[in-house]
Amino acid sequence: MIPTGHRKVAFAFAILSSLPCLTSSCAEQIDLLTNGGFEKGTSTGLPESWTLNGVGSAETITDAHGGKRALRIIFGKESTGCYAPKIEVRSGVEYHAGFWARGTGALQLIVYQYSESGHFMGSKFFDARVATQDWKRFDEIYKTPDAFVSLVAFALHVVGDGSAAAFDDASFSYDATKYPPPEVETPETALSLTVETRDAEATVFIDGTETAPGTAGTSIKLIEGAHVLSLTATATGDRPAVRILCPEHPYLQSAFRGTTTPADGWMKAGCDDSTWVRAEVAEDGWMWLGNSPGRVCFRQVIGYTHSFHGPQRCIAPRVKQWEWPQHSMQVVNLWLRPLDDKAKVNDFHFILDVPQPFRMLATETRCVNWFSIITPKKVIATPITRSGLPYTRYDIAYPSNFHTERPTGCFSAVCLKPDAYVRLKEVTFYYRRQPSVNQTELEVAMPVRMLPPVNGKMPKQILQWSPLPPVEDSSGISSKEEALESARLYAAMGINTWSARPDPFARSQERKDRWDEALREFQRLGGRYGIWLNNSLGLNYGxxxxxxxxxxxxxxxxxxxxxxxxxxxxxxxxxxxxxxxxxxxxxxxxxxxxxxxxxxxxxxxxxxxxxxxxxxxxxxxxxxxxxxxxxxxxxxxxxxxxxxxxxxxxxxxxxxxxxxxxxxxxxxxxxxxxxxxxxxxxxxxxxxxxxxxxxxxxxxxxxxxxxxxxxxDIFHEGTPGNGYAYSSQLDFLTAHFDEMRKTIGNIPMLPQMLPSFPNNGFNTEPSLDGYYHPRLLAVTNLVGVLATRGGGMEHWLIPSAYSAGAPFYVGESNRLMASFEEFFTQGERHDELVTTNNPCGKVVVLTHGKERLILAFNDKPTSQRVTLTQKGLPGKTKAVLCFDGKPLPNAGKMEVAIPGEYLAAIHVKAAALR
Ligand SMILES: [Zn+2]
Structure with a gap:
């Protein structure tokens, strides 16, 4: 094994400032605010990098406290502010936020808060202050409310009619002595190379730097990213040749391109070597460039990706832990982006090793128009052994030149299914990209945790509709085998309605037949269908x-x-x-x-x-x-x-x-x-x-x-649409659908969940921590059904939603709704019956007769323990956790752990007498 180490380096942090001393020992007070002295202006009148927020005006003026310029904000409506670029903040650190101001009316410092992924997390409002005619200093202390706020924007506001103020010398700083920057780990790996020569002399370079003489074996340290391994060799005899040996990554040995006339900068990434020729490598590993007599140059790009969810990832969606339900088809999205973004790519291979009994389903043509989906040109499966276990290696080849249209890469939705029960609790997939002959990724391991089989149940009244699969446009599913498997998966998830589409979307008789066959399978498993009549009115099709x-x-x-x-x-x-x-x-x-x-x-x-x-x-x-x-x-x-x-x-x-x-x-x-x-x-x-x-x-x-x-008769609306619904959105969604009901009458309503559009570099709608959480699909499903009082949910499931364990969690939510359907369709909301210390999500109480169904949500990405206290319990009752059937010892006061972005469901009923 090649050792993969972690190098400790300190964050390089911002500018040391010459602030007035705010604390007794402020030698290392570091100011993080951009242009806080407002000395830099712009043609719009605003200070550089600052943004006006709200109705009113803001501009730089020359009446300054320090330097030559200050910022003036004049009130327009409600609250008029001007804010600086976002600043990274750390939980537990005390930040000193301050500014000088003079003017009339009230002014207010507001700190806008965001998650790491940019979700707005509410604002911290400091008390409004009275502006004075003379310059006056205002200071506040800011701390993040929780670990999920990791970005803030410093905003100066004026509040109320007639307010206007000049601000200057603003700062947002912390004491670096008291709060030293945390050490971060830069993942790195070592690459062992041995270079041998025959009738030649050779020198090896990594990113343009000569490595130690290679005959005895060279260990090269690589940090995450793309690196250029290059080699100059000069013939000294009749049969010149060089041989690169890399026992841990033998595929590197045959991935060089060569030339005798390299352009400047050829030893660095970003050099276009598309005119170079592929080096001829003999079976025993010796290579040269034809029979060139003099100096030859070889290069290849080596990508090192530390993890399958890191910045250089090529597997989507971005999850920390892949999960896979037993017996289920799931999709692994391969992001076919090159290792060196600037290089031309014309021969993209993806090597994926999966343990048996996992198997890749048949692939046929896929539509490439939507979401940059691209179909493999050829798939070669080879049985291999890894760590003593039987594996299948898939060498998946893609058409040439597809990157010219989509320079950030396309993606390929590969359907895999374990053909038998997987006994191991966790298995490992291995993969690497070969975006062209001379780009090679060091192999990446991806652990996959096995889940129980998808165990959904179809509700009878609550609509669970998935209108599209197996349309290749959006799902990537196209072969007959994939279509049939997706029908089985949908039925297992408890989706109860599919669609039949007698319209040109089917595009060909073959696809239409395939679709019909999958629909028949879905019906055989208990599913229904709606008929999609798009082209008989609707849209602008005519x-x-x-x-x-x-x-x-x-x-x-x-x-x-x-x-x-x-x-x-x-x-x-x-x-x-x-x-x-x-x-x-x-x-x-x-x-x-x-x-x-x-x-x-x-x-x-x-x-x-x-x-x-x-x-x-x-x-x-x-x-x-x-x-x-x-x-x-x-x-x-x-x-x-x-x-x-x-x-x-x-x-x-x-x-x-x-x-x-x-x-x-x-x-x-x-x-x-x-x-x-x-x-x-x-x-x-x-x-x-x-x-x-x-x-x-x-x-x-x-x-x-x-x-x-x-x-x-039935109203279907694109809400919440392209995103998820956390439980915190339930009240808003409920009010929205109640308003719709007043407008169009008391008819069934169906919201929509479009969980992810992976077309722009796989930006699946990120959670608070920047990751995709498959459990959130179950929460969104339940929130939609609660908001529509038992209407249902449309699942527009595209590849990410077939991924990473999501089908299991959607199945769990449907089993819950099917098992307690009367609570959702006829029950009443009485949230007041349960009090909680739960700070992380809503607690919904549905009553039906004397029974209760308690849904305690956790909107945070991490697991939370909560205490739920019930009020007004009628006599002796028992409480049972719905997902695993465990009874809770005390129905009056229940302690439950709720996984991140998921829920606990508890059924409360009278304890049986017998
Ligand atoms: Zn007309």
């Missing part, structure tokens, strides 16, 4: 003849019923032969024959899928954009109706541009009003076929359904 021939023909034959696009220009987003309807006409009784044709398309979908849970319409109208582009309908009929709607003079005719520029707000409202009338017609036609209509609108905006009372 009607294509190949998909909806009846409505398309109707519009073709009745040009007067078609939409007039903004300025009469069809954006042709969906092709020349797509026809759109006039909104006003489609919402009126005149359009009945057209709706007869549409109803036939709905009826046609029922031929293949006769018993859907609902017919689904994705309504993402761009109601208006600033240019009006792509919007319809701007015909005279619609304009006339708009005048009536907006109480404008009858007969007032507006050109399209005036509407967009001058009447954008009422026009948007009018479009929402028109849309609601169309929803009502869709619902009527669905109901005529005995079906329920479900409509999706984007999240957080009441406008799309403001006029839709009675027009919908």
């Amino acid at each position: 009607f294509a003849e190949y998909f909806a021939p009846g409505p398309a023909r109707y519009l073709k034959e009745h040009p007067e019923c078609r939409a007039r696009w903004y300025r009469g220009v069809n954006p042709k987003t969906y092709g020349e032969n797509h026809f759109n309807y006039c909104n006003e006409w489609a919402g009126s009784d005149d359009s009945a024959p057209f709706w007869d044709e549409i109803q036939k398309t709905y009826a046609m979908s029922l031929v293949n899928w006769p018993h859907p849970a609902f017919l689904f319409f994705d309504w993402e109208h761009a109601r208006i954009d600033r240019q009006g582009n792509g919007n319809h309908c701007f015909c005279d009929r619609c304009k006339k109706a708009f005048c009536e709607f907006a109480n404008l003079p009858a007969g007032a005719v507006f050109d399209d541009e005036t509407i967009v520029k001058k009447y954008a707000a009422p026009w948007t409202q009018f479009r929402c009003f028109q849309d609601a009338r169309i929803y009502a017609r869709i619902k009527k036609r669905c109901n005529a076929l005995g079906q329920k209509m479900m409509l999706y609108v984007a999240g957080g905006d009441i406008d799309p359904v403001r006029y839709a009372k009675g027009c919908l």
Whole structure:
């Protein structure tokens, strides 16, 4: 084994300042504030690096306390502030925050607080102070409220009408003697190399520095990152050759490129060596560059990645501990980024070793359009042995040149499944990237902890809908085997509804057949489906003849019923032969024959899928954009109706541009009003076929359904949308869906969870500690169902959500809801029945009859112990922990440990007499 050590180095910290002495021994007071003297200005008038916050004004002025400039803030509304760039802070350190000020009214120091990953964590408000005519010094002490606040912004505010103040010589400092910077560990590894020569002399360099003579073996220290191993060799005889031996990493020996004419800087990273040729390496390891007689140069990039979740990682999502449910398919996302970002990459291989019985499922073509997903070109599986255990090595090769379009890398969702029960509690995957012939990553180990099998249960009423898989667009799932496995996984998770999609999204008959087969498997396992009818109204697709021939023909034959696009220009987003309807006409009784044709398309979908849970319409109208582009309908009929709607003079005719520029707000409202009338017609036609209509609108905006009372059967909204719901958001979400219920009526509502979009360098929505927490999917699911009073949750599961143990936790939340469904659908919230010392999340109490279901959440990333005290218990009761079935000894006062970003669920009922 090559020793992997940790080198202790101290943080290099900021500027020593010449502050006034605040404490008795302040020799090492270090100021962290940027431009606190406001001496640097900008063309906008603000001090450099500072930002105005709120309504009001801020600028640098020359009436200074120290130096030549100061900052003046004038109140506008509520509180007007100006803040400096974020500062890294440490828990337990006392920070001295101070400033000079003069002016009128009240001023206030506020410290904005953030987690390491940038989540806003609330502000620390210091007491407002009265400004004086003369310069006066104000000093405060700041400490972080907990270990999760690791960034702050220093903000100076003026508060209240008439307030205005000049600020100067602000500082945010700490005593480095009292709070020495912590030592951080820089991961490093040692690479053992032996260089042999034959009829040649050779010199070895690492990042341009010559290493010790290599014949006896050289140990090279590497810190995390990319390094260039280079070699110059000069022939001294007839058969010149060099041989690099690296027993721990033998794959390095054959990964050199060579040239006789290297460009400047070739020994450093970032050099383009794409014109260099691959060095010819004989079976016994000797290499040279053809039969070059003189000096030759070789180079390769070696990447050292200390961990699978560190900064140089190429495995997503970023979790500290990978978990894998027994018998389940999961996805490992390979981030195909080069080790040297500046180098061209044209032959990317990923070597992944997995212990048997793990096996990679079949891969077929995948769509590369969404989320930078890329399909392997070739996968070669070889049985090998590692540490005495049987493994399979997958050499996964990718198409050439895919990095030219996506320089930060693409990703590949690799589906793996253990084919049998894994007896070990933890197994290890090994991997390395070979982004091109001459880039090689030192192998990385990834421990994977085995979980019990996914053990979800399908609720009967609560909708658990996953609309997309196995569409390769978003999930990466495409082969028949992957599709069938994902059907089984969804059923095991307790997802009870999938979708059937008779639309061009399926793209080919082969994909459609594969999808249908997976859906049949899902039904066999107890699942239902909704039919996704996107293209029969919804979005701006209009009607294509190949998909909806009846409505398309109707519009073709009745040009007067078609939409007039903004300025009469069809954006042709969906092709020349797509026809759109006039909104006003489609919402009126005149359009009945057209709706007869549409109803036939709905009826046609029922031929293949006769018993859907609902017919689904994705309504993402761009109601208006600033240019009006792509919007319809701007015909005279619609304009006339708009005048009536907006109480404008009858007969007032507006050109399209005036509407967009001058009447954008009422026009948007009018479009929402028109849309609601169309929803009502869709619902009527669905109901005529005995079906329920479900409509999706984007999240957080009441406008799309403001006029839709009675027009919908099921309401699906993109809230919380692209992120997670912590229990702290429950009250907000509950209020939101209650408001929606008032607006559109008491119908089932379905929120949405889009757990992660790994398209921008795998930025899965980070948790407070910057990591992805699969358990949070269970919390979000429960919070969504609680907020909608038993409505459900849409799981738009893309690869990260199939990963790292997430299916297990979603399964646990669904088993809980299926086992106690009446609490969620008919129960009442009585949170007041439990008091707690729990500072880390909400405690929700659902009652049903005399029973209680207590959900105690932990929003923090670390495990917390809490005490829950119940009030008003009726006689003798017992309390049982739901996930593991353990009884709690004292139902009145319960002690439970809650894992990070998860919950404890407790069922309380009368103790049985017998
Ligand atoms: Zn119109």
